Amino acid sequence: MNVKIFEKAEQLNQYAATFITQQIKIKPNLKMGMATGRTPIGLYEELVRQHIAGALSFSQVSMYNLDEYIGLPRQHDQSFYSFMKRHLINHIDVKRHNLHIPNGSVANMNEEADRYDKLLLQAEQLDLQILGIGTNGHIGFNEPDQKLIGGTHVVELTNETKWANSKDFEKAEDVPSYAITMGLRDIMRSKKILFIALGKEKAEIIQEAFEGNISTWCPGSLLQLHPDIMVLLDKEAASLLTYNKSPC
Secondary structure, eight states, rough: OOEEEEHHHHHHHHHHHHHHHHHHHHHHHHHEOOOSTTTTTTHHHHHHHHHOOOOSOOOOEEEEEEESSSOOOOTTSSHHHHHHHHHHHGGGGOOOEEEEEEOSSSOOHHHHHHHHHEEEHHOOSSSSEEEEOTTTBBTBBBBSSSSSSSSEEEEEHHHHHHHHHGGGGGSHHHSSSSSEEEEEEEEHSSEEEEEEOOGGGGGGHHHHHHHSOOOOOOOGGGGGGGGGGGEHHHHTTTTOOOOOOBBB
C-alpha cells in the first residue's frame, strides 16, 4: 500500500490527475472504474483542465461507474449519470459507447444488475479503479454487513449513508433508499486502485480501514489486501494514522 499525504486538496488532485494521465499514456485504451460523490470532483476538474490544455485524451478510454441511485431518472440533477456528465463527460473526448453507468430507473433492477455484471465480466479486469470511502466504511455502495456480495447487486442504503448524502439533496427524505452497485469482486480484481479521501470527517474511518482489522463490517478494510493500491489523503483525513505522517 502506497500512502501519500498532502497539505492541500489541490495538491492531491493535481497528483492524482497526473498519475491518471501517465496511465492513459502508457495504455491509451485504459479501462477505468469511476467514482462519484464530493471527493473526486476536484480530480475530475483537474482532468478536464489537462484535457483542454491538450495534455490528455480519453478518446480510447472506457469508463465503468461504480454505482447509481435507484429510482432517480437519469436526467435528475443528483443521479450519478448527471454527475458524471456535469463534472467530466461533457468536457472531454470520451466516446459515448465507451461509457458504462448502471441505470437506476429501469423497471427490473435485478435484470439491470445482471446486465452490468456481465458487462464487467466481459471487460475481464479494470486497469484502474478510482475509489473513495463512506464514513461507515462503504466502498461503492457496498455497505457494512455480515457478508458482502461479489457481483453487481441492489443494496439498501444505511441511515448513515443516507444522512451523509442528504447534503446533496433539497430534503433528507429525498435521498433514495436503494442503489445498484459494483460488487467487491470487480473492485478488488482491478489491476490498480487509486483511493482518495479528504477532510476531517473521514479521519476515523481511514484509520479503521487501513490500520484496523479486516472485516466485512468495514468494507474499505478489504483494500488492505489489494496488491497495488495508491492511497491519497489530505492531512485532515490522515490525521489519525500512526504511520507515514510526512506530507508530500
